Amino acid sequence: MxxxxxxxxxxxxxxxxxxxxxxxxxxxxxxxxxxxxxxxxxxxxxxxxxxxxxxxxxxxxxxxxxxxxxxxxxxxxxxxxxxxxxxxxxxxxxxxxxxxxxxxxxxxxxxxxxxxxxxxxxxxxxxxxxxxxxxxxxxxxxxxxxxxxxxxxxxxxxxxxxxxxxxxxxxxxxxxxxxxxxxxxxxxxxxxxxxxxxxxxxxxxxxxxxxxxxxxxxxxxxxxxxxxxxxxxxxxxxxYSKDLPIRSFPEKAKKEVREKDLPKAIKKEPELPVDQQKPRDLINLNDPIVIVKLKRTETIFQEMLVPLKMRSGYIGHPYPILPTYFVRYIGIPVSSDDWEAEYYNSLYDLDRSLQLLGNYLKFIDGIPAPSADENSSIPSGFSSYPFKDRSEVIEQILRAEILPQFNNELFDNTIKKTFVEIVDLFAEKIKNANLSIVSNFSLKIVTWLNRYVVQLFPKASLSQNPDHNPKILFHGQIKAHEVFLLYAFHRLGCDVLFVHSEKEGDKTFQIFDKDNELTHLIQNSHNLALESFPTEERYIRKSTIAYNASKEIEEVIYGEDVGLFKPWQFENYGTQPITLKTTFDELKILWREPAKLRPEFKIQNKKVYVPNLFAKINGVSEDLNSYWQDLRNLSSAPNTKLVSGLPFTNVNYTKQELYQASYLLTDQGLLNEAKVIMSKHYKFNHLRAPLQHFLIGKINELIGSDLFVTAVDDKFKLKMIMTMLTMDDEILKLIEVFDFPQEIPKIVIYDHKKQSFSESDGIILAYFNRIGLDILVLTPTSYKTIDQYIKPCFFDLFQLPQVKFDLDMPSLADIPGASSQKPGLLSRFFHLR
Known part of the structure; x- marks a missing residue:
């Protein structure tokens, strides 16, 4: 050591x-x-x-x-x-x-x-x-x-x-x-x-x-x-310059296989005249074998448990015909509100039932490769034998008698013919499969068959007509070689079920069986990220008849085009801000209106179009009381945060942490959602999953926008990311309460000092704007403030008559209310008082 x-x-x-x-x-x-x-x-x-x-x-x-x-x-x-x-x-x-x-x-x-x-x-x-x-x-x-x-x-x-x-x-x-x-x-x-x-x-x-x-x-x-x-x-x-196929590892320089080096099983026989040569195929086409017919079903979890004798088309000894299943079960069906739990419970129940039947193999995310001991059972000469073609590979393996043997003519013939079929199918389906690749694949299949066939077909069962044929369940990612082994199991008479919860999980089979002739595909409607195979039942809830009727009514009443919305009905949607250009009076009227009552609001293509407001008010009114009353009315709207001290964001990261965050970016310069969720700075774990996805998506939208005066280089991208990942909880809460068609959260900033906004403030406000929040900046001094960071073309600028310096904001409670309230938007339209 x-x-x-x-x-x-x-x-x-x-x-x-x-x-x-x-x-x-x-x-x-x-x-x-x-x-x-x-x-x-x-x-x-x-x-x-x-x-x-x-x-x-x-x-x-x-x-x-x-x-x-x-x-x-x-x-x-x-x-x-x-x-x-x-x-x-x-x-x-x-x-x-x-x-x-x-x-x-x-x-x-x-x-x-x-x-x-x-x-x-x-x-x-x-x-x-x-x-x-x-x-x-x-x-x-x-x-x-x-x-x-x-x-x-x-x-x-x-x-x-x-x-x-x-x-x-x-x-x-x-x-x-x-x-x-x-x-x-x-x-x-x-x-x-x-x-x-x-x-x-x-x-x-x-x-x-x-x-x-x-x-x-x-x-x-x-x-x-x-x-x-x-x-x-x-x-x-x-x-080096040349790309050469990988050959067997050399044991001697310029090694050539001589007759004396070959194991007895694969020594070449003396060359005979053509008319006396034996057929290279060591299996006679007329030899009896087990006939396997692909049976199709849409209810494989139930049909897989049906005994062979009860299946239509079954014939027993002496020449069996077995109707068996090879099903790819892709995606997840939606049968109830708890469809995910139902899916995993059905897998768990099937697994338990198959275990009780016996003669059952379950593979989770792969089949273990042949071990060193298993490889040692292959005659050493095979690794370097100069095969001329695929037929010779098959012939020499059959001559070596290294396939599983049961002293049962019917089943031994079936194993041999299955092996030949699999190797030929592999050479046909796999592009660029040279002789070396075919040879290595053939030996791999031999070791796998020797490992598993004895488990699946105990010798005692071959002399009987068993009620149930062997069962194979494969769950998760699958490689090409493993697909061919599953097909070999099927051709030997096993029921085979491949399960993957995502459509992408079926890619390997698309090469093997593009036209679904060798297997039966059940493509379910929903996808779900692959999880571990269930080891226990999940808690599940079932809907009553009344509940289902209520859901159907809701789908009619609360449609996108109807105009009636349930709370948080669109939490899985995105937002597209439509920043309105208004007059100052219109801004004050629209300020308290929910998104759904503002002009340009619509819901389309899984996106809520939010008419939001972004304005800066320079100077003050001639009547200072009127100015303060406007500030009081604007800042007292629901879900509004009033800021009077700037900068209002804190830098909660170090310079080292800023540059370390570069690993969170993709090659395209956007935020990698999978990586950011695991970052130590990620603080959104407690939020609803759709909201987490929404927040990260909006960061990427902001990275790709042109709101900023500053050029968005890699360093500025990192500042944007770290600013938003470390924002204060009080700021984050403004986004958390945003139910897109309803009241729009707002931030009102009173800025009366020369030193005001920081770069982080500008980033946060730009982020708010991309989400769809309302933003109002009041600047009595008329100084350049937020316009140092965000291009002025993206917000309204209102200039009031007077300029005031060092004008401290009084307590809002001390500001008297307006003598009369201005009519709302609907009141103006319908002349109501």
Whole structure:
């Protein structure tokens, strides 16, 4: 363990007693990585130096493979080396996987990036690999860095995706992290041959952070690392000119497979004259098999539980015909007010029912890749055998007899024919599937079939006519290879149900079965972000007949075009401000009118068009009492905030925090909603979800507007974002009470000093205007105030006769009321008094 971190001192157990104060090793540059990676720790520049290089593409393939073969042999001599060939196998121990998922279950998404998750794992002992607490803390910090990096890089992420990532990371660390943590003059070496997938990239970075040299050898230009390590902060890049397919990892330079190297199962037979050659297909078309017919239904949750014998079209022994289901259940049906709870309860109930039937497999967000032990069951010659075409791949696998066998002719024939069908279908459906890709896929399917078919079809059940065929339930994100395995299960006689709550979740099947001929698609009307598979029933409420009748009546009465509105009927809508140009007298008349009674109000395309007011009044009236009475009347309207001290906003962020907020911006310069919700400055969590979405959307509207006198550069965008994210609660409450068609919240600002508005004040007022609030600025001095920040073309300017300096505002309670009240808007129109 101590050699991993290159510690100079040891305790009595030989463990590290001194480590770096940072949470990462130092990435070292090399002029000859194939040589320098072999250097022992004592020859490094510092004891914390590591190499992490990714070599993309290839120039001279023969020379390249020779160098890699030589390096591979030398690294094996260090006895502190691990090779990942095209993938990092993950544990398939379901008990361990479930234990980890339960650990993540109560963790909210935000805890993945704020250090809380790493603290939780630390408290559970996942980083306690040594009695040295500093050493363990270094490993904990490395995990924290990876979690932060993952969350920061993901544009759209949900809790299920984060839990899947965290689970996989810990499984890999448990399998491989400890294997190479041993005493040695050399720090651990890791080679990844091929193009690592996204989660594998994060794990390789983690291995580097805890002290491993890492070398990614990828002859193709498919480099997932460039999307994860965007600034080459964690790895160095060497890129060659040619993009070559990834071949099997070379064991010897210019290795050629000879007959003596082949396992008996795939040795070539002597070439026979054409008229005496055996057919390459080892399955006779007339061999008896189980016939499977795709059965369609719109009520799969119920029909899946119907016994085979009760399904129309079923025929039993000796030559079975099985009507079975392969259904893609996409989106969520809306059957009641609690449709989300009903959906998850129906999944929970189906899962419980299928467990009682037995012969049932459930996959959540993926099927574990073949393990090292499973891969070792494949004859070694397959990985380097020079297959000529797809038919030879299939033939040699069948000759090797590595598919599941049951000593049941009918079922063994069905397995073989299903395998042939799946490989042919894969080659047909997947574009650019070269022979190497087909070969690797074929062997992967072989290992998966060996893993699962025995579970689904106990040998005892093959001699009987079981009431229920095996069941497969797949929930969540699915990859192309997994789709083909599900189809293989279906062709063997299983009912298969794929479930995803979003339309986007069906993308993989669109390639596999564009015309819905191989599967049956149930496309529901609503989408919902994917959540974890339910482990308990949810509380649900059912509507009565009277309640449903009442809702139908409301839909008629409270339509957009009727003019009668329920409270908060449009909280899921957006707003489009229509700032009115008025006279001073009109402003005073319209000031107290609700939005729905103002000119230009309308509701259209999920948006409420709000006629709002934005005006500045310079100077004062000749009759000062009249001026104060106007101020009193305007500031006493409902939901009005009167401000007499400027600036009225506080800067609640530091300069460092301002620049750190740049990660919240997308490449288009707008606010990333998923990231801002997890920001430590985000203070809207307590608000209704639609209002939170509305507030963030309005920030982006403001960023894209041209209200400001100042040019909206990146720095000003950050000021806008931080000003609005840290606004005072009293200001925020003005927005919270805004029911769009009703009373419009207002802010009245009395500004009588030379030093008045701040930049933050201007930003907040512009934000209010984009939302649709009323704004009135009274400036007795006639100085330039708000017009220093917001272009004057966006508000009305009224000039009163006199100018006053240092005119303090009296107490509103002391201002006498007006002798007569001016008629309202409707009164003027209809000549009412």
């Amino acid at each position: 101590n050699q991993l971190f290159g510690s100079p001192g040891k305790n009595k157990e030989g463990e590290a007693t001194e480590i770096s104060n940072g949470n990462r090793t130092v990435l070292k540059q090399s002029n000859n990585i194939f040589k320098d990676i072999l250097s022992p720790l004592q020859e490094r520049g510092t004891k914390y130096d590591v190499y992490f290089y990714r070599i993309i593409g290839c120039d001279d393939e023969t020379e390249y493979l020779t160098r890699i073969t030589s390096l591979h042999q030398e690294l094996k001599l260090t006895d502190n080396y691990i090779l990942f060939d095209n993938s990092i196998p993950v544990s398939t121990d379901l008990s361990v996987i479930e234990r980890l998922r339960q650990l993540f279950k109560p963790v909210p998404l935000k805890d993945f990036s704020n250090g809380a998750l790493a603290n939780l794992l630390d408290s559970q002992g996942y980083f306690s690999l040594s009695s040295n607490s500093e050493l363990n803390r270094w490993i904990r910090n490395a995990f924290d860095t990876i979690f932060n990096l993952y969350i920061a890089n993901e544009f759209e992420i949900n809790l299920s995706m984060a839990v899947n990532f965290g689970t996989k990371l810990l499984l890999w660390f448990g399998d491989y992290g400890k294997k190479i943590l041993k005493k040695s003059p050399y720090n651990p070496k890791v080679i990844y041959w091929g193009s690592p997938k996204k989660h594998e990239v994060y794990y390789l970075i983690l291995m580097s952070l805890i002290g491993c040299d890492v070398l990614v050898l990828n002859t193709t230009f498919r480099d997932e690392l460039e999307f994860v390590d965007k600034n080459n902060e964690y790895s160095m890049l060497i890129k």
